[in-house]
Amino acid sequence: MAYTTINKSTDYFNTKLYDGSNSSPLNITGVGFQPDLTWIKHRNGTSKHQLIDAVRGVTKTLASDDNAAEETRTQTLTAFGSDGFTLGSESDVNSGGRTFASWNWKAGTTSGLSGGTITPSAYSINSTAGFGIYKYTGTGSTGTIASGLPSVKCFIIKALDNSSNGWVVYHHKLGTDKYVQLDESASAYTGTSQFNDTAPTTSATNSLISVGTAGSSNNSGRDYIMYAFSELSGYSKFGKYTGNGNADGNFIYTGFKPALFIVKRITDASEQWIMFDNKRSTPNGFNGVDKNLKPSLTESEQSQSPPSMDFLSNGIKLRNTDGTFNNSSKEFIYMAFGQSLVGSNNVPCTAR
Numbered sequence: 001m002a003y004t005t006i007n008k009s010t011d012y013f014n015t016k017l018y019d020g021s022n023s024s025p026l027n028i029t030g031v032g033f034q035p036d037l038t039w040i041k042h043r044n045g046t047s048k049h050q051l052i053d054a055v056r057g058v059t060k061t062l063a064s065d066d067n068a069a070e071e072t073r074t075q076t077l078t079a080f081g082s083d084g085f086t087l088g089s090e091s092d093v094n095s096g097g098r099t100f101a102s103w104n105w106k107a108g109t110t111s112g113l114s115g116g117t118i119t120p121s122a123y124s125i126n127s128t129a130g131f132g133i134y135k136y137t138g139t140g141s142t143g144t145i146a147s148g149l150p151s152v153k154c155f156i157i158k159a160l161d162n163s164s165n166g167w168v169v170y171h172h173k174l175g176t177d178k179y180v181q182l183d184e185s186a187s188a189y190t191g192t193s194q195f196n197d198t199a200p201t202t203s204a205t206n207s208l209i210s211v212g213t214a215g216s217s218n219n220s221g222r223d224y225i226m227y228a229f230s231e232l233s234g235y236s237k238f239g240k241y242t243g244n245g246n247a248d249g250n251f252i253y254t255g256f257k258p259a260l261f262i263v264k265r266i267t268d269a270s271e272q273w274i275m276f277d278n279k280r281s282t283p284n285g286f287n288g289v290d291k292n293l294k295p296s297l298t299e300s301e302q303s304q305s306p307p308s309m310d311f312l313s314n315g316i317k318l319r320n321t322d323g324t325f326n327n328s329s330k331e332f333i334y335m336a337f338g339q340s341l342v343g344s345n346n347v348p349c350t351a352r
Contacts, residue, residue, distance in 0.1 A: 307319050
């Protein structure tokens with residue numbers, strides 16, 4: 001695979017914390033770029049997760065904890081700016097006395113995509129960061145969607161106009177005949193109609209993503225949004241590990257210091273998705289990460305003692321026996337995005 005160069009990972013992904021206000025508009029700056037996907041969660045309360053992207057347009061919201069259809073909420077995120085975004089008065093994203101986390105990804109290229117048998121009606125891609133957003137209409141027949149990205153390792157699809165289908169997730173460590181849902185706690189499902197039992201093609205520039213005939217990914221006439229990710233050395237990793245149920249937990253090598261770590265148990269029992277980041281947790285002033293939010297639940301931010309894990313220069317050390325991310329002998333998949341500076345060809349720089 002031909003890698004491009006990422007000189008600073010926060011040019012493409014960044015977590016931004018902010019406090020709600022009793023006034024609107026509220027301008028949130030300091031993201032470091034104009035985001036194309038912003039995911040917001042109320043930290044000290046139970047409001048729904050809110051996902052807004054530039055392809056569907058501002059005020060168009062989806063909730064990761066719910067299978068509901070897309071909503072138009074005019075007072076949520078009302079504009080994307082060069083260094084952040086603007087919020088209206090909606091309490092799920094902006095209310096006095098409330099604290100919020102936002103996770104932001106940059107895409108940006110909106111022309112030149114070609115290939116595949118299903119053509120997105122709108123899209124935004126960033127091949128350097130290995131991230132793309134695609135809106136398409138299902139055909140009801142097996143097909144492929146061009147990504148414009150290096151070999152895709154993970155993608156997430158949600159039907160926009162239907163509430164009977166949740167968020168279906170392809171992860172390369174699950175294989176082509178299994179999937180999980182972002183809005184559910186269930187372990188991995190077996191099914192071949194979601195992704196046509198076919199992995200994304202291996203490509204340096206334009207991996208093709210396959211969809212089958214399932215209602216969750218390709219029902220005739222139904223509109224969908226898809227978020228797709230490549231795995232880039234020194235910046236992003238989509239892997240699998242086995243827990244040991246011990247406070248001296250396993251080390252998970254990513255090749256960079258994580259900025260965001262999202263985990264799902266996939267074997268034997270139902271466990272919620274759980275997410276950690278580098279901005280909400282500094283319990284001992286060093287590497288410990290003690291605060292989490294759950295993409296599949298509306299619950300408020302939770303803390304753990306001892307800390308859940310350490311974010312290290314080249315990966316993660318598990319420090320807690322919580323079965324959500326460290327049950328003995330159980331398997332977990334994860335998505336990780338980095339915070340380290342990287343050098344040419346995405347080779348991680350030496351830890352300092």
